[in-house]
Amino acid sequence: MDLLTTLVDKGLRRELPTRDEALAVLATSDDELMDVVAAAGRVRRQWFGRRVKLNYLVNLKSGLCPEDCSYCSQRLGSTADILKYTWLKPDDAAAAARAGVAGGAKRVCLVASGRGPTDRDVDRVSRTIAAIKGQNEDVEVCACLGLLSEGQAERLRTAGADAYNHNLNTSESTYGDITTTHTYADRVDTVRQAQSAGMSACSGLIAGMGETDADLVDVVFSLRELDPDSVPVNFLIPFEGTPLAKEWNLTPQRCLRILAMVRFVCPDVEVRLAGGREVHLRTMQPLALHLVNSIFLGDYLTSEGQAGQADLDMIADAGFEVEGADTTTLPRHRAAGAAGCGSHEGGCGGHDGGCGAHEDGAGPCAAPAAEAGPAAAVPTETLPAETLPADAGPVPAQPVGADAAGAAGSARTDLVAVRRRGAGTDLPPNA
Numbered sequence: 001m002d003l004l005t006t007l008v009d010k011g012l013r014r015e016l017p018t019r020d021e022a023l024a025v026l027a028t029s030d031d032e033l034m035d036v037v038a039a040a041g042r043v044r045r046q047w048f049g050r051r052v053k054l055n056y057l058v059n060l061k062s063g064l065c066p067e068d069c070s071y072c073s074q075r076l077g078s079t080a081d082i083l084k085y086t087w088l089k090p091d092d093a094a095a096a097a098r099a100g101v102a103g104g105a106k107r108v109c110l111v112a113s114g115r116g117p118t119d120r121d122v123d124r125v126s127r128t129i130a131a132i133k134g135q136n137e138d139v140e141v142c143a144c145l146g147l148l149s150e151g152q153a154e155r156l157r158t159a160g161a162d163a164y165n166h167n168l169n170t171s172e173s174t175y176g177d178i179t180t181t182h183t184y185a186d187r188v189d190t191v192r193q194a195q196s197a198g199m200s201a202c203s204g205l206i207a208g209m210g211e212t213d214a215d216l217v218d219v220v221f222s223l224r225e226l227d228p229d230s231v232p233v234n235f236l237i238p239f240e241g242t243p244l245a246k247e248w249n250l251t252p253q254r255c256l257r258i259l260a261m262v263r264f265v266c267p268d269v270e271v272r273l274a275g276g277r278e279v280h281l282r283t284m285q286p287l288a289l290h291l292v293n294s295i296f297l298g299d300y301l302t303s304e305g306q307a308g309q310a311d312l313d314m315i316a317d318a319g320f321e322v323e324g325a326d327t328t329t330l331p332r333h334r335a336a337g338a339a340g341c342g343s344h345e346g347g348c349g350g351h352d353g354g355c356g357a358h359e360d361g362a363g364p365c366a367a368p369a370a371e372a373g374p375a376a377a378v379p380t381e382t383l384p385a386e387t388l389p390a391d392a393g394p395v396p397a398q399p400v401g402a403d404a405a406g407a408a409g410s411a412r413t414d415l416v417a418v419r420r421r422g423a424g425t426d427l428p429p430n431a
């Protein structure tokens with residue numbers, strides 16, 4: 001295929017594809033899919049070899065958010081039966097982080113629900129970063145706290161945060177259909193603040209919210225322009241109790257095409273397979289390792305992932321290797337850049353960050369609900385559930401990609417399980 005030859009050549013040179021080429025990747029047929037994966041895999045191996053970076057999420061504050069992001073189980077008016085708790089104490093958060101690092105994670109992503117942190121919240125997170133670095137100075141810490149106010153990025157950087165995550169999520173033109181309480185421009189501004197403060201920026205997207213192929217290409221091209229060091233790609237987990245609960249638009253094939261397109265557009269960036277992989281890729285997850293060079297280990301913010309050991313087994317069985325703490329994640333030309341490093345060798349500690357998951361609607365799960373175990377006690381304050389209306393705003397456009405047809409009726413609600421273990425519970429974390 002001439003298209004794939006062109007895209008590989010451009011990817012190896014870090015040259016931006018055209019929009020038409022990116023759209024053409026999303027429009028490829030199932031017969032062409034393995035060729036697409038193989039081509040994007042060549043680009044992945046050029047910049048990241050066969051390494052897979054593991055990241056571990058710690059949800060510092062869960063639920064009860066005043067914002068209305070339609071995809072998020074923690075949003076205003078969400079009736080999803082998620083854990084709700086206020087800030088974890090630094091030692092409790094550090095204990096959760098320790099489990100992830102013991103499981104092979106080299107980055108810990110500290111996430112808190114809410115529009116953005118107060119200065120007091122930044123103090124709390126600073127103490128948490130100190131507790132985590134105090135037990136392992138090599139671990140990379142990424143903060144994901146929402147929109148930042150002036151000076152907060154610098155304070156987090158001074159406290160030891162290596163990276164900051166804030167996703168663009170979807171195209172600028174459809175952002176208002178997904179969220180009304182803040183703007184796309186607000187999000188871009190926070191990513192830029194993180195970069196200006198010397199943190200490695202992590203910013204990505206959520207696919208499967210009813211967006212068109214053009215929307216997907218728009219947001220990925222915007223990310224390329226913003227130039228984060230890492231790009232998490234989430235696939236919507238249609239949580240019951242959220243406005244997007246009925247949006248089951250993805251197939252494993254479409255997920256692979258999306259990941260390949262992101263790799264071609266952002267060839268030398270850490271592309272992270274984030275929330276929703278178990279739900280939407282299902283048995284095709286190992287193929288995605290040929291496209292991404294980073295995944296989350298274990299559970300997500302409010303939903304369960306497959307067992308951490310299953311993640312490790314999948315990586316080994318597919319012929320990949322877990323990236324060690326002594327390895328620089330990003331290619332040398334990018335790691336040496338001023339905006340971030342991709343490794344703790346570069347001074348900033350590397351980054352990739354993110355969670356892709358401040359917005360947790362994206363947190364997937366694989367474990368059937370019956371395996372989720374009993375509901376755990378919430379050790380920190382449990383606040384009352386909100387009773388505000390779940391107004392999703394306008395209904396997003398229907399997808400027009402190659403897989404749009406046939407997605408209807410393929411809802412797999414059996415694959416969505418609310419997280420009941422790990423941080424904020426009495427049960428051990430999944431790592």
Ligand code: SF4
Nearest residue numbers: 065067069072075359
């Ligand atoms: S994505 Fe973040 S800001 Fe939006 S509703 Fe969820 S927790 Fe709140």
